[in-house]
Amino acid sequence: MSTGVLLSAKDLSVRFGGVLAVNKVSFDVHRGEVFTLIGPNGAGKTTVFNLISRIYTPTSGSLDYDGTPLLAHAPHEIAQLGIARTFQNIELFEHATVLQNLLIGRYVHRETGFWSQLFFTRATRDAEIRARHQAEEVIDLLELQKHRDSLVAGLPYGVRKVVELARALCTEPKLLLLDEPSSGLNVEETGDMAFWIRDIRDELGVTVLMVEHDMSLVSKVSDRVLAMNQGEVLALGTPAEVQSHPGVVEAYLGSAGDVESLRRKAA
Amino acid sequence: MQLLQIIISGIAQGCIYGLIALGFVLIYKATETVNFAQGELMMLGAFCGLGLMTLLGFPFWLAVLSAIAAMALFGIALERVVIRPILGQPAFSIVMLTIGIGYVTRGLITMIPTIGTETHTLPVPYKDHAWSVGALVLNVEQMVVIAATALLSALLYAMFRFTKLGIAMQASSQNQLAAYYMGIPVRRLNGLVWGLAAAVAAVAGLLLAPITFVHGNMGFIGLKAFPAAVVGGFGSLPGAIVGGIVIGLVEALSGFYLPEGFKDVAAYVVVLIMLVVRPNGLFGEKLRKKV
Amino acid sequence: MRFIFKTDYAQDIRLAKHGGHVFWYSALVLLMLAAPWIVSEYWLAQVTFILIYAVVGLGLMLLSGFTGQFSLGHAAFLGVGAYTQAALTGAGVPFPVALAAAAGVSALVGVIVGLPALRLKGIYLGIATLAFGFIVEEVFARWESVTGGNAGKHVKDPSLFGWTVESGEPFYYLCLVITVLATLGILNLLRSPTGRAFVAIRDSEISAQSMGIHLARFKTLSFAISAALAGIGGALYAHKLKFISPDQFGVLQSIDLILMIVIGGLGSVHGAFLGAIFLITMPQVIALAKDHLPDAIALAPGLQGVVYGSVLIAFVLFEPLGLYGRWLKLRTWFQLFPFYRRGMFRRQKSFQKSERLK
Numbered sequence A: 001m002s003t004g005v006l007l008s009a010k011d012l013s014v015r016f017g018g019v020l021a022v023n024k025v026s027f028d029v030h031r032g033e034v035f036t037l038i039g040p041n042g043a044g045k046t047t048v049f050n051l052i053s054r055i056y057t058p059t060s061g062s063l064d065y066d067g068t069p070l071l072a073h074a075p076h077e078i079a080q081l082g083i084a085r086t087f088q089n090i091e092l093f094e095h096a097t098v099l100q101n102l103l104i105g106r107y108v109h110r111e112t113g114f115w116s117q118l119f120f121t122r123a124t125r126d127a128e129i130r131a132r133h134q135a136e137e138v139i140d141l142l143e144l145q146k147h148r149d150s151l152v153a154g155l156p157y158g159v160r161k162v163v164e165l166a167r168a169l170c171t172e173p174k175l176l177l178l179d180e181p182s183s184g185l186n187v188e189e190t191g192d193m194a195f196w197i198r199d200i201r202d203e204l205g206v207t208v209l210m211v212e213h214d215m216s217l218v219s220k221v222s223d224r225v226l227a228m229n230q231g232e233v234l235a236l237g238t239p240a241e242v243q244s245h246p247g248v249v250e251a252y253l254g255s256a257g258d259v260e261s262l263r264r265k266a267a
Numbered sequence B: 001m002q003l004l005q006i007i008i009s010g011i012a013q014g015c016i017y018g019l020i021a022l023g024f025v026l027i028y029k030a031t032e033t034v035n036f037a038q039g040e041l042m043m044l045g046a047f048c049g050l051g052l053m054t055l056l057g058f059p060f061w062l063a064v065l066s067a068i069a070a071m072a073l074f075g076i077a078l079e080r081v082v083i084r085p086i087l088g089q090p091a092f093s094i095v096m097l098t099i100g101i102g103y104v105t106r107g108l109i110t111m112i113p114t115i116g117t118e119t120h121t122l123p124v125p126y127k128d129h130a131w132s133v134g135a136l137v138l139n140v141e142q143m144v145v146i147a148a149t150a151l152l153s154a155l156l157y158a159m160f161r162f163t164k165l166g167i168a169m170q171a172s173s174q175n176q177l178a179a180y181y182m183g184i185p186v187r188r189l190n191g192l193v194w195g196l197a198a199a200v201a202a203v204a205g206l207l208l209a210p211i212t213f214v215h216g217n218m219g220f221i222g223l224k225a226f227p228a229a230v231v232g233g234f235g236s237l238p239g240a241i242v243g244g245i246v247i248g249l250v251e252a253l254s255g256f257y258l259p260e261g262f263k264d265v266a267a268y269v270v271v272l273i274m275l276v277v278r279p280n281g282l283f284g285e286k287l288r289k290k291v
Numbered sequence C: 001m002r003f004i005f006k007t008d009y010a011q012d013i014r015l016a017k018h019g020g021h022v023f024w025y026s027a028l029v030l031l032m033l034a035a036p037w038i039v040s041e042y043w044l045a046q047v048t049f050i051l052i053y054a055v056v057g058l059g060l061m062l063l064s065g066f067t068g069q070f071s072l073g074h075a076a077f078l079g080v081g082a083y084t085q086a087a088l089t090g091a092g093v094p095f096p097v098a099l100a101a102a103a104g105v106s107a108l109v110g111v112i113v114g115l116p117a118l119r120l121k122g123i124y125l126g127i128a129t130l131a132f133g134f135i136v137e138e139v140f141a142r143w144e145s146v147t148g149g150n151a152g153k154h155v156k157d158p159s160l161f162g163w164t165v166e167s168g169e170p171f172y173y174l175c176l177v178i179t180v181l182a183t184l185g186i187l188n189l190l191r192s193p194t195g196r197a198f199v200a201i202r203d204s205e206i207s208a209q210s211m212g213i214h215l216a217r218f219k220t221l222s223f224a225i226s227a228a229l230a231g232i233g234g235a236l237y238a239h240k241l242k243f244i245s246p247d248q249f250g251v252l253q254s255i256d257l258i259l260m261i262v263i264g265g266l267g268s269v270h271g272a273f274l275g276a277i278f279l280i281t282m283p284q285v286i287a288l289a290k291d292h293l294p295d296a297i298a299l300a301p302g303l304q305g306v307v308y309g310s311v312l313i314a315f316v317l318f319e320p321l322g323l324y325g326r327w328l329k330l331r332t333w334f335q336l337f338p339f340y341r342r343g344m345f346r347r348q349k350s351f352q353k354s355e356r357l358k
Helices: A045-052 A075-081 A098-109 A114-118 A122-142 A157-170 A187-202 A215-221 A239-244 A246-253 A256-262 B002-031 B038-055 B060-086 B091-111 B140-162 B164-174 B176-181 B186-212 B216-232 B237-257 B262-277 C009-013 C019-038 C041-066 C075-090 C095-118 C122-142 C169-190 C193-203 C205-210 C215-241 C251-264 C269-290 C303-318 C322-336
Strands: A005-016 A019-030 A034-038 A060-065 A083-085 A175-179 A207-211 A224-229 A232-237 B130-133 B136-139
Touching: A005 A045, A005 A207, A019 A034, A019 A045, A019 A060, A019 A207, A019 A224, A019 A232, A034 A045, A034 A187, A034 A215, A045 A060, A045 A083, A045 A175, A045 A207, A075 A083, A075 A098, A075 C205, A083 A157, A098 A122, A098 A157, A098 C193, A114 A122, A114 C169, A114 C193, A122 A157, A122 A187, A122 C009, A157 A175, A157 A187, A187 A207, A187 A215, A215 A239, A224 A239, A224 A246, A232 A239, A232 A246, A239 A246, B002 B038, B002 B136, B002 B140, B002 B164, B002 B186, B002 B216, B002 B237, B038 B060, B038 B091, B038 B186, B038 B216, B060 B091, B060 B186, B060 C303, B091 B216, B091 C122, B091 C251, B091 C303, B130 B140, B136 B140, B140 B164, B140 B186, B140 B237, B164 B176, B164 B186, B176 B186, B186 B216, B216 B237, B216 B262, B216 C122, B237 B262, B262 C095, B262 C122, C019 C041, C019 C169, C041 C169, C041 C193, C041 C215, C041 C251, C041 C269, C075 C095, C075 C122, C075 C215, C075 C251, C095 C122, C095 C215, C122 C251, C169 C193, C169 C215, C169 C269, C193 C205, C193 C215, C205 C215, C251 C269, C251 C303, C251 C322, C269 C303, C269 C322
Parallel strands: A034 A207, A034 A224, A083 A175, A175 A207
Antiparallel strands: A005 A019, A005 A060, A224 A232, B130 B136
């Protein structure tokens, strides 16, 4: 595999009962790019994410990440490999503070074992302070200072989305999976999200794979776009190329002429 | 022949477990609450019947129907006063609440001077009767239990499957807010469900009373009904009865064939095996969160 | 009003977050050390029981309150610890070794009981643990060569480094030391990655997995630690009572333990202690109140059940955060006086959603 490709999916298929949710999907994600999946609901985009997170296992096909076959790993080993994700319906730790959520994100970088933690040795204390430093850097990047000690359960939706992003960043990933980062956000918050995704790519050097419906956000930040429909690949290319692809337009984006066919013809 | 006797008595005992489990499952299906006080409701039903028959001198059938009706009203009242305020809280809280209700009920009954602490017999017309079928001696009490259980299960199954009421109950258990939006009177339904479950418990109590006598600690049998509900699949009404019968049979057979002590834990061993092999029970559905 | 100015990370990590904490907890330690001179022998015994139940409560709090695993058969671990200790000290094994063994055997049983937890959640797990509880209780009754069966078993006094720790004062100090060590251990775990992993599992298993937390390992660990603590508590319980029998470790004891942590305040270390205080002092309070009640009520055997049940119902309905929650509200009232607003701790109205899909 060439060193430019971080994630490589080949002929991925997954079947749930009688439904073929993902059908022979293949794509490559290059290091350092922002790669977006678009498509109507039910196209299989989040299912692909769940395959990468190893929540589901594909019925056929292969997934290679950074030279290793991903399918050989269990779901809890994914974070260690450097893959982090956010969820479509926020899955935060509701009864913990924002800071504790972020510190849980630092779990993969823990330095001490059970007994050292039980006695809270110097090593554990120092590791805690280092973890705190790292978490604070992410808090600074995403401007979460005033929510640091708030319980997640009471926070507004927009802030929770940012906390999910922050928690994923705390794992110091190589590949970040963002599932609909702008859903439920207003224009200003979406603008902030666009800046952050660009910063994540440019300053932190993280490869971003995202699912998105907001086309302006897609055009603003994406390097390449993959359009899916009914579990299959429809088109792959730059944002402009994919958005003007006739198949994509028909299945997903729609055009001004769409309603014409419904107009009653003159007798 | 003795084996057949044991099997029948196992089925009869299992029907009791099944009826109590039926009450659990009713409440679980409608409100996703687990009612740890179901055994105590059964005990109350038995005492109610006892009181009506001995203290007030009601004839048998009148006492039975009145006891069931009274328990139904009690169930509705219980839901209104104690359960309704906390619907929406995590399941653990509601379970603790029902445990508390069980404690209070048991305590209050044992506090009644003299009656509460003694063991009583329920004067049923078919007490100690037996039918002879060939070489087989059938205990009428057990036959009544089996017949009543079959009838009740059929009625309830039909209600949930074919009536709007049943579908509304299932809807409000899965998503209360959406059920409200659809115009389902969720709170009234919950009250009805608890009333129904209490009535079923009363039936179980009245059926059990001739076999084990009426006393304040009767409700502990309810703990064996949990394995029954799990074996059948929490959320399945026929499953509750089937689960109960399975447990009853295993208990009766292990009491006969296995060394002492196994009979008491038979139910729990069965449920553990079931949870390992088929966690969703015999008739349960497999549900999974979609992220 | 107190404003805590945070100046460095170490301050946030420390157990005592500000001067007030240091002062009050030091005062508490001094009070506990001086207790034998302050209270009567009878009340010292009650305090010893509070300490013992608090240790067990810490374990159950870790398992149910912090890791979110239902455990309805916890008295089984208490019993395993008690019987292991009784058997070993009866055979002449010195106290520290026997205690370690009691903790170890309990932890092992905890791991076994925890195996269903790896696949089950919520009420199913509760019923599995309930089933285990009954089975273990029956084992205690049947395994007569080790446990003495239903007739019970006598327990010798603990012997530590040569001399015998008698019941009463010396035993109280032994329990105090063990309780303090257990509490510090749990507090340390909760402020490190392991404790946070437990909380993550409680709140969202899928998320925890995606953060790299091995669910099976941590659930098993949580069961092991909580069983070990219950085992230690059980060992001390055996020495204190000097006589144990299987019916002390049945379902009623298990429910008492859960009652304790729910009334104390689920999800807080303080809750274990407050719950233990409640559990031990409630019978005393009822006994004192009996003198003022009419005979019909006072002498009835069901009174304790009614009181326990009513208190539990009252807490679940009106104070779900438990005694610790009530204390927090009280303290906030004093701290913010006169600016405390009625709705500060109000829960958002929530609608019931199916937990089968969690």
